Amino acid sequence: MDRRIPMDRRIPVDDRTGRRIVPETIRRSDRAPENRYGNRPTMKDVAARAGVGLKTVSRVVNGEPGVTPETERRVQEAIDALGFRRNDSARVLRKGRTASIGLVLEDLADPFYGPLSRAVEEVARAHGALLINGSSAEDPDREQELALALCARRVDGLVIIPAGDDHRYMEPELKAGVATVFVDRPAGKIDADCVLSDNFGGARDGVAHLIAHGHRRIGFVGDMPRIHTAAERLRGYRAAMEDAGIPVEDSWMSLGVTDPERVRRAAEEMLSGPSPVTAIFAGNNRVTVTVIRVLAERTRPVALVGFDDIELADLLQPGVTVVAQDAAALGRTAAERLFRQLDGTLVTPERIELPTRLITRGSGELPPAD
Amino acid sequence: MDRRIPMDRRIPVDDRTGRRIVPETIRRSDRAPENRYGNRPTMKDVAARAGVGLKTVSRVVNGEPGVTPETERRVQEAIDALGFRRNDSARVLRKGRTASIGLVLEDLADPFYGPLSRAVEEVARAHGALLINGSSAEDPDREQELALALCARRVDGLVIIPAGDDHRYMEPELKAGVATVFVDRPAGKIDADCVLSDNFGGARDGVAHLIAHGHRRIGFVGDMPRIHTAAERLRGYRAAMEDAGIPVEDSWMSLGVTDPERVRRAAEEMLSGPSPVTAIFAGNNRVTVTVIRVLAERTRPVALVGFDDIELADLLQPGVTVVAQDAAALGRTAAERLFRQLDGTLVTPERIELPTRLITRGSGELPPAD
DNA sequence: CCTGGATCTGACAACGTTGTCCAGGCTCTA
DNA sequence: TAGAGCCTGGACAACGTTGTCAGATCCAGG
Numbered sequence: 001m002d003r004r005i006p007m008d009r010r011i012p013v014d015d016r017t018g019r020r021i022v023p024e025t026i027r028r029s030d031r032a033p034e035n036r037y038g039n040r041p042t043m044k045d046v047a048a049r050a051g052v053g054l055k056t057v058s059r060v061v062n063g064e065p066g067v068t069p070e071t072e073r074r075v076q077e078a079i080d081a082l083g084f085r086r087n088d089s090a091r092v093l094r095k096g097r098t099a100s101i102g103l104v105l106e107d108l109a110d111p112f113y114g115p116l117s118r119a120v121e122e123v124a125r126a127h128g129a130l131l132i133n134g135s136s137a138e139d140p141d142r143e144q145e146l147a148l149a150l151c152a153r154r155v156d157g158l159v160i161i162p163a164g165d166d167h168r169y170m171e172p173e174l175k176a177g178v179a180t181v182f183v184d185r186p187a188g189k190i191d192a193d194c195v196l197s198d199n200f201g202g203a204r205d206g207v208a209h210l211i212a213h214g215h216r217r218i219g220f221v222g223d224m225p226r227i228h229t230a231a232e233r234l235r236g237y238r239a240a241m242e243d244a245g246i247p248v249e250d251s252w253m254s255l256g257v258t259d260p261e262r263v264r265r266a267a268e269e270m271l272s273g274p275s276p277v278t279a280i281f282a283g284n285n286r287v288t289v290t291v292i293r294v295l296a297e298r299t300r301p302v303a304l305v306g307f308d309d310i311e312l313a314d315l316l317q318p319g320v321t322v323v324a325q326d327a328a329a330l331g332r333t334a335a336e337r338l339f340r341q342l343d344g345t346l347v348t349p350e351r352i353e354l355p356t357r358l359i360t361r362g363s364g365e366l367p368p369a370d
Numbered sequence: 371m372d373r374r375i376p377m378d379r380r381i382p383v384d385d386r387t388g389r390r391i392v393p394e395t396i397r398r399s400d401r402a403p404e405n406r407y408g409n410r411p412t413m414k415d416v417a418a419r420a421g422v423g424l425k426t427v428s429r430v431v432n433g434e435p436g437v438t439p440e441t442e443r444r445v446q447e448a449i450d451a452l453g454f455r456r457n458d459s460a461r462v463l464r465k466g467r468t469a470s471i472g473l474v475l476e477d478l479a480d481p482f483y484g485p486l487s488r489a490v491e492e493v494a495r496a497h498g499a500l501l502i503n504g505s506s507a508e509d510p511d512r513e514q515e516l517a518l519a520l521c522a523r524r525v526d527g528l529v530i531i532p533a534g535d536d537h538r539y540m541e542p543e544l545k546a547g548v549a550t551v552f553v554d555r556p557a558g559k560i561d562a563d564c565v566l567s568d569n570f571g572g573a574r575d576g577v578a579h580l581i582a583h584g585h586r587r588i589g590f591v592g593d594m595p596r597i598h599t600a601a602e603r604l605r606g607y608r609a610a611m612e613d614a615g616i617p618v619e620d621s622w623m624s625l626g627v628t629d630p631e632r633v634r635r636a637a638e639e640m641l642s643g644p645s646p647v648t649a650i651f652a653g654n655n656r657v658t659v660t661v662i663r664v665l666a667e668r669t670r671p672v673a674l675v676g677f678d679d680i681e682l683a684d685l686l687q688p689g690v691t692v693v694a695q696d697a698a699a700l701g702r703t704a705a706e707r708l709f710r711q712l713d714g715t716l717v718t719p720e721r722i723e724l725p726t727r728l729i730t731r732g733s734g735e736l737p738p739a740d
Numbered sequence: 741c742c743t744g745g746a747t748c749t750g751a752c753a754a755c756g757t758t759g760t761c762c763a764g765g766c767t768c769t770a
Numbered sequence: 771t772a773g774a775g776c777c778t779g780g781a782c783a784a785c786g787t788t789g790t791c792a793g794a795t796c797c798a799g800g
Contacts, residue, residue, distance in 0.1 A: 040546050042756055053780035058758060066778060083542030088522040089462045090756035093785050098459065100502070100523075108488040109698075111481050111681070118478040121505055130519060132470070132502045135491055149500060152458040153470075172453030176410050289682065296685055311481070312659065312682045315666055328479075412786055423750035428788060436748055460786035463755050 041082040050078035061086055092154065100124075101338060102150030103133035104143055104160045106184075112285055112308055112327050113161070116183070119331030120159055127339050129156065140164025151178055157338040159183055159331075165226065167192070179341035183334040185228045186351065193341070194351045195334040199229050199307075202323040202356030203236025204243075206305040207281050209321070209358060211244045215279040215303060215368045217252065219270040221263060221291060222283030224256035233283050233307055252277055263290040271302065278368035279303035285310050292320065303366040305358075314361050321364025324357045411452040420448035431456055462524065470494075471708060472520030473503035474513055474530045476554075482655055482678055482697050483531070486553070489701030490529055497709050499526065510534025521548055527708040529553055529701075535596065537562070549711035553704035555598045556721065563711070564721045565704040569599050569677075572693040572726030573606025574613075576675040577651050579691070579728060581614045585649040585673060585738045587622065589640040591633060591661060592653030594626035603653050603677055622647055633660040641672065648738035649673035655680050662690065673736040675728075684731055691734025694727045 043057045050057065052071060059067050060075040067075070078084070092098045101124050105113050117133065124131045132150060136143035143163040147170065150158060157179030160167075165188035174180055174192065181193040210218050220237045223230035234255065241248050251273045254266035267290070270277050280295075280302060282288040288306030295302050306313075306322045313320035333352060340346040358364075413427045420427065422441060429437050430445040437445075448454070462468045471494050475483050487503065494501045502520060506513035513533040517540065520528060527549030530537075535558035544550055544562065551563040580588050590607045593600035604625065611618050621643045624636035637660070640647050650665075650672060652658040658676030665672050676683075676692045683690035703722060710716035 040756095044756080047780095054756095055758080055781080056779055059779090062758085068778070071778080083545065085518065085522050085542070087463075087524060087756055088519075089459060089468065089524050090785090091758075092459045093457075093463050093755090093787085094757045094759085096785080108478075108491065109485045111484060114481060114484050115479045118505060121478065121503075125504070130502055130523070131504060132500055133491075134495070134501060135488060148455070149458075152455050153500070154457060154459050172455070175453065292682070292685055310682065312662070312680065312686065315662055315686055316682065317687055410786095414786080417750095424786095425750055425752095425788080426748085429749090432788085438748070441748085457786055460755090461788075463757085463785090464787045464789085466755080 040087070041084045042087070043084070046075065046078045046082060046084050049082060050074045098154050098156055099128055100130040100132055100153070100155050101157045101159065101179075101335075102147070102153070102155040103131055104146050104150070104158065105133055105135045106138055106161045106163055107135050108133075110286075111311070112325075114327075116161075116327040116331035119328040120335040123332055123335035123339065136161075136163040138163050140166070144169050148173075156342055157181070159334050159338060160187075161185065162187065162228075164188065165228070179338050181334045181338045181341070183330055191349050193334075193337050193346075193349045195330055195337065196351065196353050197229075197325040197330065198353045198355050199232035200236040200239070201353075202325070202358075203233035203281065203283075203307060204240045205236075205356070205358055206307065206321075206323040206364070207237050207240035208243070209360075209364055210279045210281065210303055210305055211240060211246070213279075213303065213365055213367060216244075216246050217249075217275055217277045217279070217368075218246075219252045219254075219267070219277035219280040220283065221254045221257075221267060221270075221280060221287050223258055223287070226256075230255075230283060237281055249275060251275070258286070260286075260290045263287055264294055267291050267294045271298070277302070278370060279305075279364075279366075282306040284308055288320065288322070292316065301366050301369050303364055303368070305364040309359065313359075316363075318363045318366065319361025321358070321360045321362065324359050326354060326357075329354055410457070411454045412457070413454070416445065416448045416452060416454050419452060420444045468524050468526055469498055470500040470502055470523070470525050471527045471529065471549075471705075472517070472523070472525040473501055474516050474520070474528065475503055475505045476508055476531045476533055477505050478503075480656070481681065482695075484697075486531075486697040486701035489698040490705040493702055493705035493709065506531075506533040508533050510536070514539050518543075526712055527551070529704050529708060530557075531555065532557065532598075534558065535598070549708045551704045551708045551711070553700055561719050563704075563707055563716075563719045565700055565707065566721065566723050567599075567695040567700065568723045568725050569602035570606040570609070571723075572695070572728075573603035573651065573653075573677060574610045575606075575726070575728055576677065576691075576693040576734070577607050577610035578613070579730075579734055580649045580651065580673055580675055581610060581616070583649075583673065583735055583737060586614075586616050587619075587645055587647045587649070587738075588616075589622045589624070589637070589647035589650040590653065591624045591627075591637060591640075591650060591657050593628055593657070596626075600625075600653060607651055619645060621645070628656070630656075630660045633657055634664055637661050637664045641668070647672070648740065649675075649734075649736075652676040654678055658690065658692070662686065671736050671739050673734055673738070675734040679729065683729075686733075688733045688736065689731025691728070691730045691732065694729050696724060696727075699724055 043054055047054045047057045052075060056067060057075055060072050103117060103120050105117060121131045132155060134146045136146060140163050147158060147160060151173045160182050162182055162185045167187045167190045170180060171190060183195045186194040186196060207218060222234055225231040225234055252270055257263055257266050280291055282291045285308035288310060291304060295304060306320055309322045309324040313322060337346060413424055417424045417427045422445060426437060427445055430442050473487060473490050475487060491501045502525060504516045506516060510533050517528060517530060521543045530552050532552055532555045537557045537560045540550060541560060553565045556564040577588060592604055595601040595604055622640055627633055627636050650661055652661045655678035658680060661674060665674060676690060679692045679694040683692060707716060
């Protein structure tokens with residue numbers, strides 16, 4: 001066996017100075033110095049300027065031990081002089097954790113999601129993670145596209161407010177270890193963590209509240225039953241009516257109509273039909289607002305309970321009685337579960353339901369005006 | 371000069387076998403083959419399974435030409451079988467553009483920022499970019515921390531709603547080519563793109579509106595003048611008063627008080643002092659809400675104009691007259707300018723002011739009740 | 741049968757960071 | 771003063787992708 005060290009394996013040495021030649025460095029310097037992030041200096045540049053090795057710079061940047069104060073000072077100086085900022089993209093590639101989580105919202109312009117999103121962000125921040133988000137605009141395809149784009153970014157986890165009802169597209173991702181929590185609405189066709197409001201119980205209590213105040217002809221204005229929350233609230237309405245032994249007439253229900261103009265018409269119809277309702281249960285905040293407008297134009301008082309709280313509800317005449325969800329708690333709970341999945345503390349998917357709260361302000365306590 | 375190659379610089383050789391030791395490679399192969407993103411397959415894995423080269427997979431994934439349909443089918447099959455998803459982190463590192471922009475908000479729970487943020491997201495989406503965001507919670511340090519963290523992620527650009535008034539920390543980033551637009555409030559101490567509402571003009575018009583309805587003793591409840599928007603609105607108030615030749619009394623102004631309880635006290639004081647105001651101009655949406663509450667408890671009617679529109683303002687008694695900003699337009703304009711910076715279409719920083727709109731609903735048209 | 745092009749394919753080197761491991765200098769003890 | 775053990779610093783190979791470039795393969799035309 002040949003034990004000689006082949007010549008060409010030796011470190012190349014400059015003939016004149018005797019200094020070792022590090023070919024990479026030399027080649028790099030005579031290329032156009034433009035690198036792609038504008039013109040960001042890299043650790044290599046910092047190292048060259050400080051006259052230290054690459055890894056030493058890395059150590060300083062990451063506060064790792066094993067660097068003399070003097071060296072550290074030199075490196076820090078070079079960092080400041082060059083305006084160096086570590087490239088987290090590269091870091092992520094190397095480390096495998098991105099320290100970021102994704103949030104797939106339904107619509108940020110809906111005031112319900114502001115506090116929810118804010119709560120998720122706070123939890124993420126507490127765990128040192130950034131939040132990447134996007135809105136599905138209630139479109140299942142867009143939800144999927146967004147969720148998968150976030151997975152391609154290798155977010156550590158995903159909080160999803162579902163627009164669709166089939167989430168099998170997430171299966172490979174779940175298998176690959178992407179922590180995932182569905183919030184506000186459950187996941188469809190897969191087994192995953194969900195954090196929901198008690199939509200059924202909340203609606204049932206709200207309607208029962210109206211019944212307790214003497215109403216029997218109670219209208220329900222809700223969203224498409226395809227949406228889980230809408231279906232549950234409808235179920236709550238039916239349950240409360242059934243518990244009270246009141247048969248529900250079809251003309252008292254409006255389902256799946258959401259744009260204000262048509263909600264308005266639906267409400268007006270149930271108020272003036274052959275057996276007009278004396279109270280309305282509104283299935284979500286946007287419907288509630290429209291119904292308030294309709295009722296404001298009428299003289300006969302009609303009782304109203306809305307699902308979701310709305311700002312200024314207490315200042316209206318009468319104040320609006322609502323079944324309030326705690327949007328912030330939903331977001332917080334979901335995000336916390338997500339990080340517990342990442343810890344490994346949490347393994348089995350669960351469905352968590354947070355209670356709702358009936359807030360009486362007047363509109364729900366009006367007696368029936370027959 | 372010593373021209374010898376030091377022995378210890380030679381490639382290490384195993385004493386017994388004489389073979390060169392390549393430590394990394396050898397060690398790696400007997401390490402667990404688990405890679406870090408859970409266990410994601412890479413292009414290499416796909417290539418191996420499809421029996422093609424790495425680059426061919428890349429070509430298929432990116433829809434590049436030059437792949438036989440048959441090869442493409444094989445690759446696609448392998449991709450599906452393995453559940454491969456391209457790692458955008460690595461892609462970003464290679465390509466230099468992240469196709470993501472950052473948004474530094476003040477507070478997502480504030481309803482004003484929902485539509486703004488949503489508008490930014492829509493524009494980003496139209497340009498194929500993701501949105502990474504975070505809230506500064508009105509804390510300048512947190513704003514800086516967040517903005518720099520986003521830069522470290524190498525976002526292509528940044529939309530910032532400033533909390534602080536010194537943005538020199540962004541200088542190296544701007545120099546490095548990070549597109550940046552400040553929105554709602556201007557950048558401090560640096561020259562950068564800003565998209566603002568016409569806070570001065572809006573406030574002046576709002577106050578002039580009150581004056582036109584006969585008011586002379588008009589209160590101003592605003593935020594800290596350190597905040598640009600607050601300062602401008604105060605300036606608008608003063609200008610309108612001066613234009614009308616009305617000297618302003620100190621007791622009519624509350625500046626920098628923001629928590630509801632203290633706003634309430636401030637409002638009550640200016641309503642019951644020695645020269646009580648007959649109208650109030652509220653400097654932002656949160657103040658407006660609190661003032662509405664105070665006025666609702668009083669019998670003497672007091673006129674009110676608020677800056678920022680609030681939901682349901684039309685349903686209160688009386689309807690609340692406001693100076694409305696177009697939050698969505700602010701966001702859209704800012705984001706569009708950002709992408710034009712990235713295009714290279716836009717070079718010189720500019721300050722853009724969007725007009726506000728006075729919406730009369732009743733509260734601002736009440737006559738003075740002396 | 742060879743040549744010349746047009747396809748298609750794959751090796752290889754980046755991108756900027758971090759983990760591993762070794763070298764060289766130092767201090768401390770025997 | 772040697773040997774053992776620390777401390778500091780640096781070389782090098784990943785991470786998973788894409789750009790470059792050159793090698794295969796094929797077919798038509800001479």
